[in-house]
Amino acid sequence: SQTIHQWPATLVQPVGSPLSLECTVEGTSNPNLYWYRQAAGRGLQLLFYSVGIGQISSEVPQNLSASRPQDRQFILSSKKLLLSDSGFYLCAWSPTGAEGYTFGSGTRLTVV
Amino acid sequence: QKEVEQDPGPLSVPEGAIVSLNCTYSNSAFQYFMWYRQYSRKGPELLMYTYSSGNKEDGRFTAQVDKSSKYISLFIRDSQPSDSATYLCAMRSSGYSGAGSYQLTFGKGTKLSVIP
Numbered sequence: 609s610q611t612i613h614q615w616p617a618t619l620v621q622p623v624g625s626p627l628s629l630e631c632t633v634e635g636t637s638n639p640n641l642y643w644y645r646q647a648a649g650r651g652l653q654l655l656f657y658s659v660g661i662g663q664i665s666s667e668v669p670q671n672l673s674a675s676r677p678q679d680r681q682f683i684l685s686s687k688k689l690l691l692s693d694s695g696f697y698l699c700a701w702s703p704t705g706a707e708g709y710t711f712g713s714g715t716r717l718t719v720v
Numbered sequence: 721q722k723e724v725e726q727d728p729g730p731l732s733v734p735e736g737a738i739v740s741l742n743c744t745y746s747n748s749a750f751q752y753f754m755w756y757r758q759y760s761r762k763g764p765e766l767l768m769y770t771y772s773s774g775n776k777e778d779g780r781f782t783a784q785v786d787k788s789s790k791y792i793s794l795f796i797r798d799s800q801p802s803d804s805a806t807y808l809c810a811m812r813s814s815g816y817s818g819a820g821s822y823q824l825t826f827g828k829g830t831k832l833s834v835i836p
Contacts (some may be wrong), residue, residue, distance in 0.1 A: 614763075649728075650828070651808075651826055651827065651828035651829065652764075652808070653824040654823065654824075657823070696761075698763050698764075700763075704822075705822040705823075706771070706822050707754075708754045708756075708766040708769045708810070709766070709824065710765075710766065711756075711763030711764050711765070712763050713762055713763050714761070714762065714763045716761065719810070
């Protein structure tokens with residue numbers, strides 16, 4: 609069966625520090641991968657999606673970037689965090705994008 | 721007008737009640753409709769997935785789509801305290817959004833509390 613792993617679960621980082629969040633999927637190949645941010649009162653915001661290795665589409669220009677170095681690995685990064693980067697970050701996958709997505713357990717990021 | 725509107729609640733009901741959760745949308749191209757359940761500090765999990773208009777039942781859950789009114793509903797029968805969560809609707813069109821991905825549009829979620 610397919611599983612999605614996301615870590616860390618909680619992260620407190622100072623302003624200006626770098627960020628790296630990792631997501632991996634097991635039990636499937638060539639999945640569509642997604643990074644979302646969920647902020648109170650704003651719902652789920654799609655940040656990046658990827659349909660294959662090295663293929664990244666950005667939905668919201670901002671302080672973040674994403675990479676897909678391996679088929680089942682998706683990384684969210686920042687060189688310098690801002691206070692506004694605080695939120696609940698969710699990774700998700702789907703076989704082709706046409707199905708409902710399966711979400712990871714999320715990372716709660718607090719920038720102080 | 722936002723593409724998907726969902727009352728944020730909170731909605732509080734007694735155990736055993738029938739719960740009705742709703743979303744309205746403006747994009748007539750939406751064809752596929754989903755409901756997700758999200759417990760506090762967890763990722764959303766897919767509850768129901770439906771295509772076009774009609775009803776779909778799964779245990780105590782029934783999803784209903786009325787495309788003519790651009791209105792979808794999730795009914796929970798015999799609600800339990802374990803149903804306490806935030807429920808998000810999501811939907812998409814049948815075509816590509818570009819770069820090979822079908823993208824979902826989410827509602828902001830309705831927070832439900834079922835009181836024992």
